Amino acid sequence: MFARALKVLTCSLALLLGASSLNARDLVVDLSAPIVQITAGFSGTELLLFGAKRGAGDVIVVVRGPLEDQTVHLKERKLGVWVNTENLTFEDIPSYYWVASNRPVFNILPADTLARLQIGLDEVQMSTVEEDPNSAVKIAFRAALVRDKVRKRLYAEDAVPLLFRSDMLFHTTINFPASVSVGEFAIETYLVRDQEVITSETTLLNVRKFGLEAEIYNFAHQQSLLYGIFAVIIACAAGWLANAAFRRG
Amino acid sequence: MQIYLPIAEMSVNIFLILGMGGGVGFLSGLFGVGGGFLMTPLLIFIGIPPAVAVATEANQIVASSVSGVLAHLRRGNVDIKMGILLLIGGVIGSTFGVWLFTFLKGLGQIDLVIKLSYVVFLGIIGSLMLIESINAMRARKRKAQKRSHSHNWMHGLPFKMRFRKSRLYISAILPIVIGIFVGILSAIMGVGGGFVMVPAMIYLLGMPTAVVVGTSLFQIIFVTANVTVLQAVSNQAVDIVLALLLLIGGVIGAQFGARFGGRMQGEQLRGMLALIVIAVCLKLTFDLVVAPADPYDFGVGGH
Numbered sequence: 001m002f003a004r005a006l007k008v009l010t011c012s013l014a015l016l017l018g019a020s021s022l023n024a025r026d027l028v029v030d031l032s033a034p035i036v037q038i039t040a041g042f043s044g045t046e047l048l049l050f051g052a053k054r055g056a057g058d059v060i061v062v063v064r065g066p067l068e069d070q071t072v073h074l075k076e077r078k079l080g081v082w083v084n085t086e087n088l089t090f091e092d093i094p095s096y097y098w099v100a101s102n103r104p105v106f107n108i109l110p111a112d113t114l115a116r117l118q119i120g121l122d123e124v125q126m127s128t129v130e131e132d133p134n135s136a137v138k139i140a141f142r143a144a145l146v147r148d149k150v151r152k153r154l155y156a157e158d159a160v161p162l163l164f165r166s167d168m169l170f171h172t173t174i175n176f177p178a179s180v181s182v183g184e185f186a187i188e189t190y191l192v193r194d195q196e197v198i199t200s201e202t203t204l205l206n207v208r209k210f211g212l213e214a215e216i217y218n219f220a221h222q223q224s225l226l227y228g229i230f231a232v233i234i235a236c237a238a239g240w241l242a243n244a245a246f247r248r249g
Numbered sequence: 250m251q252i253y254l255p256i257a258e259m260s261v262n263i264f265l266i267l268g269m270g271g272g273v274g275f276l277s278g279l280f281g282v283g284g285g286f287l288m289t290p291l292l293i294f295i296g297i298p299p300a301v302a303v304a305t306e307a308n309q310i311v312a313s314s315v316s317g318v319l320a321h322l323r324r325g326n327v328d329i330k331m332g333i334l335l336l337i338g339g340v341i342g343s344t345f346g347v348w349l350f351t352f353l354k355g356l357g358q359i360d361l362v363i364k365l366s367y368v369v370f371l372g373i374i375g376s377l378m379l380i381e382s383i384n385a386m387r388a389r390k391r392k393a394q395k396r397s398h399s400h401n402w403m404h405g406l407p408f409k410m411r412f413r414k415s416r417l418y419i420s421a422i423l424p425i426v427i428g429i430f431v432g433i434l435s436a437i438m439g440v441g442g443g444f445v446m447v448p449a450m451i452y453l454l455g456m457p458t459a460v461v462v463g464t465s466l467f468q469i470i471f472v473t474a475n476v477t478v479l480q481a482v483s484n485q486a487v488d489i490v491l492a493l494l495l496l497i498g499g500v501i502g503a504q505f506g507a508r509f510g511g512r513m514q515g516e517q518l519r520g521m522l523a524l525i526v527i528a529v530c531l532k533l534t535f536d537l538v539v540a541p542a543d544p545y546d547f548g549v550g551g552h
C-alpha cells in the first residue's frame with residue numbers, strides 16, 4: 001500500500017513538473033509502465049494509470065486488448081448427458097475490455113455517445129457472421145460470453161474507481177489477470193464536460209511474453225515439428241536420467 | 250509459488266503440479282501403470298485446457314515409460330518382436346487418433362469425446378479388474394491351478410509368427426489390431442493405454458504376465474512420442490514446462506511407489522487399483538450428468 005502511494009506521489013510530481021505540456025493540451029495521461037512482460041513468475045499484474053486535466057469535467061478510461069475470435073457453445077442435456085449443441089462465433093472482439101470513470105458512465109455521457117464510442121460492457125461491438133445482429137439467440141450468447149469474460153477478470157466495468165487527487169490530477173489502477181492475451185492494448189482516456197467529449201488521449205500498452213516463456217511459445221508455434229521432436233528428446237533424456245539416478249540409489 | 254505455463258497460457262502453483270506428479274507417480278510405481286488416466290482428468294480439473302492436458306500428458310508418459318522400460322530390459326522382460334508389431338498398429342492408430350482429435354476439436358465436441366471415452370473405458374476396465382482380483386484372491390485360498398490359454402478362432406488367422414520371449418505362435422494381425430485400438434485411445438485420451446494394453450495382452454494374446462508390462466511400456470514410448478510430435482504440429486498443445494514439472498514429481502513418486510508395492514500382494518494391488526479406476530469413472534460420470542453451473546462453454550478460435 002505504501003509502495004503504491006509512493007508511486008502515485010512520484011507520478012504526480014512528474015506530471016506537475018511536466019505541467020507545461022498541459023498548457024498545450026487539456027488532457028495528459030501516462031502509465032506506470034509502457035510494457036507488461038509475461039515471465040515465468042507472471043501471475044497477473046496491475047498498472048497505474050495517472051494523468052492531469054485542465055478545467056472541470058469527468059474522466060472515462062477505456063482499455064481494449066488485441067482482437068480475437070471467440071466461439072460460444074451451448075450445452076444441452078441429450079440422452080442424460082450434457083452435450084454442446086449450438087455454437088456461435090463472435091469475430092474480432094476485444095480479448096480484454098476494461099472501463100473506469102469517476103462516476104457511472106451513463107451519468108457522464110448520453111446513451112448514443114456511449115454506443116458510438118463503445119463505452120460500457122453493453123456497448124462493446126461483438127459481431128457474428130451466422131446470426132442477424134438482434135436475434136434472441138445472439139443476445140443470449142453475447143450475454144454468456146460477457147459473463148464469462150467478467151468471471152475471468154478479462155472484462156470489467158467500474159471494478160476500480162477512478163480517483164481525483166485535486167481538480168487537476170487523477171489516477172486509477174488497471175488489473176491484468178494471468179490469462180491476459182499478448183499484443184497491443186489501446187487505452188482511450190476521455191475528458192467530458194456537459195455531456196460532451198472535450199478531448200481524448202490514446203495511450204498504447206504492449207503486453208508480451210518475455211525471456212524463456214516467449215522463446216518456448218514462439219518455438220512451439222513457428223517450428224512445431226522441431227518443437228515436438230525436442231519435447232520427445234527431453235522426455236527420453238529425463239526418463240533415462242531418472243532410471244540411472246535411482247539404480248545407483 | 251506461481252509459475253506461468255507458456256502454452257497453456259495460465260499461471261499455476263508449482264507445488265500443486267509437483268505434488269500431483271508425485272501422487273500419481275506413487276500410484277503408477279505401486280501398480281505398474283502409466284497413470285495417464287488419472288493425471289489427464291486431474292489436469293483438466295485444475296483448469297488446464299483439455300487439449301493441452303492431453304498433449305502434455307502424452308509427453309510426460311514418454312519419460313516415465315523410458316524410465317520403466319530400462320528397468321524391465323535389464324531383467325529381460327521385453328518381447329521386442331511383439332512390441333514392434335504392437336507398435337506398427339500403435340503408430341497407425343495414434344496418427345488416425347490425432348487426426349480425429351483435431352476434427353472433433355473443430356466440431357466443438359472434443360471435451361465430450363474425451364470425457365465419454367474416460368467414462369466408458371475406466372468403467373469397463375475397473376469393473377473387470379475388480380472381478381478378476383476378487384476371483385484371484387478366492388482362487389489363491391483354494392490353491393487352484395492356473396489353466397493355460399485355450400485355443401479358439403484367433404488361432405485360425407493367417408500370418409502366423411513365433412514369439413520366443415512370450416512362448417506364443419500366433420497371427421501377426423492380432424497384436425497389430427490391438428496396437429491400432431490402443432493408439433487411437435492414447436491420442437484422444439492422453440494416456441499411454443497400458444490399462445487397456447496389459448489386460449489385452451494377458452487375456453487376448455495369452456502372453457506370460459512377466460513380459461507383459463515391459464513389452465507394453467516398450468511400445469507405449471513410441472506411441473506417445475508419436476502423439477506428442479503430432480499434437481505439437483497440429484494443435485501446438487504440448488507444454489514443455491508443465492511436462493517437466495509433472496515429470497520431476499512423477500519420477501520421485503514412482504520410486505517410492507515401487508518400493509511400497511513390493512511389500513504387497515498382486516491381487517490386493519489390482520483390487521485397490523480397480524477401486525481407484527472406478528472412483529475416477531464415477532466422478533467423471535457425475536460431471537457429465539449433473540447440470541453445469543453455466544450451460545454456455547467457451548473456446549478461442551473460429552469454426
